[in-house]
Amino acid sequence: MMWTVGRLNNMDHLKEFIKGAIEFQKENFDVSDMDEEEIFECVMENVVSMVGDYDFTDYNKEEK
Numbered sequence: 001m002m003w004t005v006g007r008l009n010n011m012d013h014l015k016e017f018i019k020g021a022i023e024f025q026k027e028n029f030d031v032s033d034m035d036e037e038e039i040f041e042c043v044m045e046n047v048v049s050m051v052g053d054y055d056f057t058d059y060n061k062e063e064k
Contacts, residue, residue, distance in 0.1 A: 018043060 021043045025031060031039050 018047065021047065 018040075022039055025039055025043055031042075034042070
């Protein structure tokens with residue numbers, strides 16, 4: 001299923017999130033021994049874990 005918000009579809013939003021997570025990984029962790037694909041795979045493992053742990057309680061929390 002594909003949904004669109006503004007001019008971005010859901011995969012565009014995911015790609016932007018992953019790009020940000022990759023930059024965070026590079027800025028906050030030593031990735032000097034990793035190539036781009038290894039960094040991507042590490043970030044994707046984290047994303048999958050975050051999604052797996054996310055539940056309705058998280059969704060329902062008010063933003064501050």
